[in-house]
Amino acid sequence: MKQAAVKFTNYKSSLGFWIYLMTDCLIFASLFATYIVLLPGTAGGPGPKDIFQMPLVLTETLILLTSSFTVGLAMIALSKKNIKQAIWWLAATYILGVAFLTIELFEFGVLVSEGHSWQASAFLSAFFVLVGTHGLHILIGLIWLLVMVIVLLRRGLNSKSSRQLGLFAMYWHFLDLVWIFIFTIVYLMGVAS
Amino acid sequence: MSLKKYIIGFLASIALTLLAYNLVAGEIANGLTLLLLIGGLALAQMVIQLVYFLHLPDEMKPRYKLLSFGFMVVILLIVVVGTLWIMHHLNYNMMEMSPSEKDHYMSSQKDKGF
Numbered sequence: 001m002k003q004a005a006v007k008f009t010n011y012k013s014s015l016g017f018w019i020y021l022m023t024d025c026l027i028f029a030s031l032f033a034t035y036i037v038l039l040p041g042t043a044g045g046p047g048p049k050d051i052f053q054m055p056l057v058l059t060e061t062l063i064l065l066t067s068s069f070t071v072g073l074a075m076i077a078l079s080k081k082n083i084k085q086a087i088w089w090l091a092a093t094y095i096l097g098v099a100f101l102t103i104e105l106f107e108f109g110v111l112v113s114e115g116h117s118w119q120a121s122a123f124l125s126a127f128f129v130l131v132g133t134h135g136l137h138i139l140i141g142l143i144w145l146l147v148m149v150i151v152l153l154r155r156g157l158n159s160k161s162s163r164q165l166g167l168f169a170m171y172w173h174f175l176d177l178v179w180i181f182i183f184t185i186v187y188l189m190g191v192a193s
Numbered sequence: 194m195s196l197k198k199y200i201i202g203f204l205a206s207i208a209l210t211l212l213a214y215n216l217v218a219g220e221i222a223n224g225l226t227l228l229l230l231i232g233g234l235a236l237a238q239m240v241i242q243l244v245y246f247l248h249l250p251d252e253m254k255p256r257y258k259l260l261s262f263g264f265m266v267v268i269l270l271i272v273v274v275g276t277l278w279i280m281h282h283l284n285y286n287m288m289e290m291s292p293s294e295k296d297h298y299m300s301s302q303k304d305k306g307f
Contacts, residue, residue, distance in 0.1 A: 011253075018262075019261050022262060022265040026269060029269040033273045036273075037277065054218065072199040072246060076195070076199070173247050184235035188217045189231065
């Protein structure tokens with residue numbers, strides 16, 4: 001009976017968090033719509049074909065995808081109560097997340113230093129807002145992950161921390177899902193002839 | 194939640210990503226065909242991740258997650274398709290020209306940007 005009660009609490013919080021993720025999708029939907037509308041608005045500046053470094057973006061994509069996999073492996077380790085292994089996988093996720101964010105900021109830095117900042121054209125404003133919003137989500141995810149690892153190290157695994165880690169895994173998989181569409185619509189369709 | 198599911202999801206996602214990338218980089222297709230192809234690959238990868246990473250089909254009844262996901266997709270389509278539709282017609286109808294002049298002007302302006 002107690003087991004069933006815990007399961008129900010877990011389902012309730014995961015459903016609540018899921019609904020938050022769905023509303024987050026709508027933020028991204030409006031940013032995608034804005035981006036596509038402003039795509040021709042280059043104001044004489046560069047278009048998508050001129051500024052995207054595709055090998056770098058592919059690396060970013062594969063890194064984020066791998067981090068989504070490692071967070072899944074951490075969840076499996078947790079379900080087997082193997083905390084040590086779970087922490088290793090969460091650490092791997094953290095490093096991959098930092099690598100992703102570093103590459104993204106490097107890309108932004110190159111664009112700004114070449115004079116293609118968000119002030120240059122409507123297209124660049126929309127690009128920086130859309131990709132930057134995703135990057136901000138990643139940053140928040142990394143802070144959350146760090147907090148969860150500290151909690152796990154200090155207090156170990158209990159019903160509360162395992163529930164929260166489940167929500168974090170959901171959040172991280174969701175960010176990977178949004179990135180697929182940024183990769184496809186912004187980058188691949190941007191450079192496609 | 195099993196290791197096998199995550200491995201299938203991971204390998205399938207990598208394969209779909211590399212396939213989409215090579216379709217564009219290798220210029221195997223072009224124009225609308227290419228856009229539809231890579232759009233289709235993105236949707237396929239979304240389904241794979243929903244199934245193998247987010248375990249959406251494993252939810253017990255009543256399927257509130259699936260329901261809210263469906264609702265989100267409806268709103269998303271209204272927002273995105275509605276925006277593109279309206280903005281296209283707005284650009285077209287805000288010009289004081291005859292329809293044939295508009296078509297000519299739109300095609301000549303297409304590559305310039307505003």
